[in-house]
Amino acid sequence: MTVPQTLAFCYLSLLWQREAITLSDLLRFVEEDHIPYINAFQHFPEQMKLYGRDRGIFGIESWPDYEDIYKKTIEVGTFLDLPRFPDITEDCYLHPNILCMKYLMEVNLPDEMHNLTCHVVKMTGMGEVDFLTFDPIAKMAKTVKYDVQAVAIIVVVLKLLFLLDDNLEWSLSNLAEKHNEKNKKDKPWFDFRKWYQIMKKAFDEKKQKWEEARAKYLWKSEKPLYYSFVDKPVAYKKREMVVNLQKQFSTLVDSTATAGKKSPSSFQFNWTEEDTDRTCFHGHSLQGVLKEKGQSLLTKNSLYWLSTQKFCRCYCTHVTTYEESNFSLSYQFILNLFSFLLRIKTSLLHEEVSLVEKKLFEKKYSVTKKKSRSKKARRH
Amino acid sequence: MSDFSEELKGPVTDDEVETSVLTGAGMHFPWLQTYVETVAIGGKRKKDFAQTTSACLSFVQEALLKHQWQQAAEYMYSYFQTLEDSDSYKRQAAPEISLQHALYLLHHGMLEDAKRNLSEAETWRHGENTSSRGILINLIQAYKGLLQYYTWSKKKMELSKLDKDDYAYNAVAQDVFNHSWKTSANISALIKIPGVWDPFVKSYVEMLEFYGDRDGAQEVLTNYAYDEKFPSNPNAHIYLYNFLKRQKAPRSKMISVLKILYQIVPSHKLMLEFHTLLRKSEKEEHHKLGLEVLFGVLDFAGCTKNITAWKYLAKYLKKTLMGNHLAWVQDEWNSRKNWWPSFHFSYFWAKSDWKEDTALACEKAFVAGLLLGKGCRYFRYILKQDHQILGKKIKRMKRSVKKYSIVNPRLSY
Numbered sequence: 001m002t003v004p005q006t007l008a009f010c011y012l013s014l015l016w017q018r019e020a021i022t023l024s025d026l027l028r029f030v031e032e033d034h035i036p037y038i039n040a041f042q043h044f045p046e047q048m049k050l051y052g053r054d055r056g057i058f059g060i061e062s063w064p065d066y067e068d069i070y071k072k073t074i075e076v077g078t079f080l081d082l083p084r085f086p087d088i089t090e091d092c093y094l095h096p097n098i099l100c101m102k103y104l105m106e107v108n109l110p111d112e113m114h115n116l117t118c119h120v121v122k123m124t125g126m127g128e129v130d131f132l133t134f135d136p137i138a139k140m141a142k143t144v145k146y147d148v149q150a151v152a153i154i155v156v157v158l159k160l161l162f163l164l165d166d167n168l169e170w171s172l173s174n175l176a177e178k179h180n181e182k183n184k185k186d187k188p189w190f191d192f193r194k195w196y197q198i199m200k201k202a203f204d205e206k207k208q209k210w211e212e213a214r215a216k217y218l219w220k221s222e223k224p225l226y227y228s229f230v231d232k233p234v235a236y237k238k239r240e241m242v243v244n245l246q247k248q249f250s251t252l253v254d255s256t257a258t259a260g261k262k263s264p265s266s267f268q269f270n271w272t273e274e275d276t277d278r279t280c281f282h283g284h285s286l287q288g289v290l291k292e293k294g295q296s297l298l299t300k301n302s303l304y305w306l307s308t309q310k311f312c313r314c315y316c317t318h319v320t321t322y323e324e325s326n327f328s329l330s331y332q333f334i335l336n337l338f339s340f341l342l343r344i345k346t347s348l349l350h351e352e353v354s355l356v357e358k359k360l361f362e363k364k365y366s367v368t369k370k371k372s373r374s375k376k377a378r379r380h
Numbered sequence: 381m382s383d384f385s386e387e388l389k390g391p392v393t394d395d396e397v398e399t400s401v402l403t404g405a406g407m408h409f410p411w412l413q414t415y416v417e418t419v420a421i422g423g424k425r426k427k428d429f430a431q432t433t434s435a436c437l438s439f440v441q442e443a444l445l446k447h448q449w450q451q452a453a454e455y456m457y458s459y460f461q462t463l464e465d466s467d468s469y470k471r472q473a474a475p476e477i478s479l480q481h482a483l484y485l486l487h488h489g490m491l492e493d494a495k496r497n498l499s500e501a502e503t504w505r506h507g508e509n510t511s512s513r514g515i516l517i518n519l520i521q522a523y524k525g526l527l528q529y530y531t532w533s534k535k536k537m538e539l540s541k542l543d544k545d546d547y548a549y550n551a552v553a554q555d556v557f558n559h560s561w562k563t564s565a566n567i568s569a570l571i572k573i574p575g576v577w578d579p580f581v582k583s584y585v586e587m588l589e590f591y592g593d594r595d596g597a598q599e600v601l602t603n604y605a606y607d608e609k610f611p612s613n614p615n616a617h618i619y620l621y622n623f624l625k626r627q628k629a630p631r632s633k634m635i636s637v638l639k640i641l642y643q644i645v646p647s648h649k650l651m652l653e654f655h656t657l658l659r660k661s662e663k664e665e666h667h668k669l670g671l672e673v674l675f676g677v678l679d680f681a682g683c684t685k686n687i688t689a690w691k692y693l694a695k696y697l698k699k700t701l702m703g704n705h706l707a708w709v710q711d712e713w714n715s716r717k718n719w720w721p722s723f724h725f726s727y728f729w730a731k732s733d734w735k736e737d738t739a740l741a742c743e744k745a746f747v748a749g750l751l752l753g754k755g756c757r758y759f760r761y762i763l764k765q766d767h768q769i770l771g772k773k774i775k776r777m778k779r780s781v782k783k784y785s786i787v788n789p790r791l792s793y
Contacts (some may be wrong), residue, residue: 061428
């Protein structure tokens with residue numbers, strides 16, 4: 001049993017209890033040092049001596065990776081022969097309807113988009129209890145990446161509304177801007193360009209701070225780890241050397257600079273209506289991008305492009321690859337934003353988006369095999 | 381519809397932070413980056429530890445370039461954990477970091493701290509002993525030696541103020557001796573390695589001379605100047621020459637040392653001393669070389685206003701021409717006659733030299749007259765000037781020029 005596996009085991013227990021913590025949240029808490037992982041052995045009692053093989057187990061030099069821990073949860077669950085987990089129903093935090101709402105709020109998108117996400121969930125069958133609940137003893141034990149999936153659904157909805165081809169979204173923004181200027185008293189139409197500008201700035205700042213914090217991260221603890229008693233003095237000497245050098249440099253650093261550690265939070269971005277510096281788009285209307293047709297609403301955009309046109313059938317672990325240059329800049333931005341939020345690779349998110357589309361446009365996919373690979377029109 | 385391609389620029393690629401040398405008091409780590417990056421990962425996925433520490437390093441460099449010392453210090457604080465890295469290559473950077481820090485402290489006058497740090501750095505022996513590490517340890521020892529030299533010279537000054545009969549004299553003398561022994565041990569290891577070690581060599585030689593070890597000092601200096609493995613360094617020859625001068629060495633030896641310096645740096649001010657030595661020598665080839673050296677010095681723009689050089693040239697030209705060595709003068713003048721007139725003897729120079737320094741103008745005029753004949757502008761201008769003190773001299777000049785100028789058709793072979 002290794003430390004990553006222990007973490008996977010913790011996640012299994014959270015899942016069993018259907019707690020309001022996704023895997024990405026958990027890993028983020030580990031990264032922010034709210035959960036002991038890197039130097040967990042520091043908290044062990046004095047009597048426990050660690051050396052030899054313990055060094056390999058406890059001397060961790062990487063943060064946990066989402067896909068790695070995800071795989072391990074399935075392995076551990078299967079190994080323990082666990083029964084079917086408690087059902088994930090519509091009122092559970094992990095249900096895509098609720099998670100989509102959470103992520104929509106977090107990235108400052110209008111609440112009205114939630115209707116569309118629920119719609120997509122219904123059409124693809126991703127809200128079904130059987131689909132969502134983890135069943136290790138089923139033939140193909142798999143669990144759903146709840147957070148990645150919710151975010152993928154949001155990306156698909158964005159594509160449905162704005163196409164994200166570096167063209168339409170800006171024209172629609174122009175229309176929204178014109179309308180908002182004329183009708184200042186009404187509920188403003190959602191302006192993609194404005195949202196992009198605000199979001200990009202916030203995202204860049206957050207990412208910069210995150211990179212700086214990571215660069216300053218202190219991996220080695222007070223208690224050095226060593227292989228055997230022979231190595232012990234060397235390890236302690238090294239530690240002494242480092243502490244010495246650090247002392248020399250700490251005189252150059254302003255001691256008042258260090259801020260207190262923030263308590264763990266599920267939200268990384270916070271948007272409120274009262275904040276006049278940064279526009280909050282939660283209450284904005286999607287009227288600019290929808291049009292009425294009889295009883296139902298249709299998107300003004302009638303086009304769509306698929307993230308993946310052909311899925312990989314070989315025995316490798318991935319189903320598709322993500323080559324940035326093949327896609328529009330708006331799509332890349334959206335993927336970068338959400339992957340940063342969840343601390344996952346963009347390729348993983350792209351894969352999930354492709355899988356959602358595969359379910360949504362199932363019929364089209366079976367037709368695609370025979371026809372040529374061009375843009376497909378889609379109405380709903 | 382406006383174009384938003386500028387807004388939607390893709391992720392900015394990390395420009396490689398240019399590792400430039402910083403002037404002034406401060407730390408610089410141009411070599412750390414390359415040092416650390418030479419680790420061969422060997423196909424394994426780079427661990428987050430390795431990734432964050434190299435990100436830390438680039439942040440340090442960025443902060444240093446922007447002169448954000450505090451931020452740089454913060455990042456360095458975190459960077460030190462690389463010393464505990466199981467990867468031995470990265471650990472080797474530790475002594476270098478300490479050395480740089482010590483230099484920084486020196487800059488800021490905190491000598492005691494610097495000495496302490498270096499002593500500690502010396503004790504950090506771990507990892508393989510590659511040749512580059514060897515030099516580094518020697519460098520650390522040498523800097524420590526230099527610091528000890530500084531204490532030694534301070535104590536020496538104290539000693540010189542004390543009377544020999546003073547009871548404290550012996551104690552201080554002993555203390556001084558101890559310091560010097562330590563210094564010599566530290567520095568001698570370094571200067572055996574090929575390189576440019578000017579401050580170390582100078583201090584070491586001073587110490588050796590003080591204790592009367594002239595042979596040792598000479599050996600060190602000769603080695604430093606003549607060993608082929610060492611890079612060509614004019615200072616080495618200068619130190620050796622000055623040492624020989626102090627020791628009142630034979631003229632021929634000093635000439636041979638300066639000859640090499642002449643080849644490396646013909647415009648050096650020591651060349652005038654070289655000329656004097658050559659002039660006093662008995663060999664004719666030295667006399668010819670003396671003329672060459674003088675012309676060589678005045679080829680350079682930095683020496684055009686050097687009155688000594690012109691004085692020497694004036695006197696020597698006259699002597700040479702009187703000694704019937706017109707061929708020598710012609711040899712030297714042939715390569716210069718195209719550009720020296722406008723370089724030294726233009727009308728503009730005549731006016732400005734006379735205004736600035738009449739003595740200089742006189743000497744130059746004499747040379748001009750000898751080389752270009754009495755018709756040259758510079759000479760004529762100076763002749764026209766009225767001066768109480770130099771008046772007689774100028775008249776004498778006129779006569780000599782008439783007699784000896786190389787342009788003069790009377791004096792021909």
